[in-house]
Amino acid sequence: MEDEPEKVYTDDRHGQYREMLYGYDKDGNFTKQVGYHGASERVILQQVWDEFKDRIEDARQKVLSGKASPILYYMEKNLLNAQDLATHTGICVWFVKRHLKPGAFQRLSEKKLKRYAEAFNITIDQLRKVE
């Protein structure tokens, strides 16, 4: 995936997609029209993306200050938690949580790193560092 969701989501991008909306008017007819999302939908979507952004930024700071391994950053960036990441990579949850620490990450084999890189859809070199 080329574009990262957390950067792409802005308000002006929102107008590009129209969806089918149903409604019920005063005369008792069900209406059907193609239109843009209203302001309230924009608010609730913005809310969840703000939450994701905060988590990604937190993870980035942790990795840069050496408190966590890059896997934490890429996990949050892909909107996953440890449980989901375990199913994506086929590695047991207990080990996934262990690999989130920098020390355990340093000792990971190429084979394990490859599995993580495949799950995040990036190369192993990218996985080793955080921009």
Next chain:
Amino acid sequence: MKDIVIDYTHRQAGHCESGATSNLLHFYGKEISEPMAFGIGTGLYFSYLPFLKLQYAPMMSFRNFPNTVFHRGMKHMDIDAGVIKKFRDPKESMDALDRNLEQGIPTGVQVGCFNLTFFPPEYRMHYNMHNLVVFGKKGDEYLISDTVMETVQTLSYDDLLRVRWAKGAFAPKGKMYWINQVPAEIDMRNAIAKGIRKTVYEMTKVPFPLIGVKGMRIMARDIKKWPKKHGNEKASFYLGQVLRMAEDFGTGGAGFRYIFGAFLKESGQLLNNQALLEAAGMMGEAANKWREFTFAGARNCKNRSKPEEDYDALGEKMLLIADMEASVYMKLDKILI
């Protein structure tokens, strides 16, 4: 492999799966509208599962499990349909799709949303219950009819394989479905009766407290508790989850209640049944109340630390909606079709 383009009309719809079902039937010469397909396939549902977390908030659903609409719709209308629930090998799943396309059969597949390249970026989350129809192949690109999008889209072989093998909850595992043969006459009266009966059962009579109208009442009670239990920030985030599930991309608005109301109205006109038309009106009113609930709730989500709307009032609103819906199902239960 040669280029294949099946003569398939893409029509936009509110909900991915009922839209796909309706479009597939249109290809075989039957005009079943989207609300009709949704109602006969018993798409309406409610479940509230606070012990499961989706995107860090309690999980709830306003629709039935993936592929219920297609399966039950086909069963209730007596149409011969083929399904392959899962494959072992990703490559084999793509070969099976190619074989179907060579025979000129437009095929529906279940996919995950996260890596769907043509999807709006703000909706790309880990959600594995999306459906789309593949109806052609040009070189390496597959032609895709995704009913929530306005126009026909394309996906490359690798991208389609990745979304068909998305992982996580409700993993699609390459699931695909298609229609084999459509009978000359469809017994609509029977199909509608079966669809309504099943929906009424699922919304009021399932012997489990978190499903149907009972689940809505429990959720209303929980909404009142959230600010005290979790604080304002988290309460507004949880409330946002309710609204997202109800109003997100591909619901047609108000948690599918508008589509179901349209189904009741259409079948009432088809069968000349006055009681069904009245029920449709009641459902429309309930759906409008859902919209009001969304507008009120969104104000709380905007100003997160200081709620503008009282959570008690929101809970009461939700209880009122639950009562309104319950009266619709009670009415439907007594109608003889």
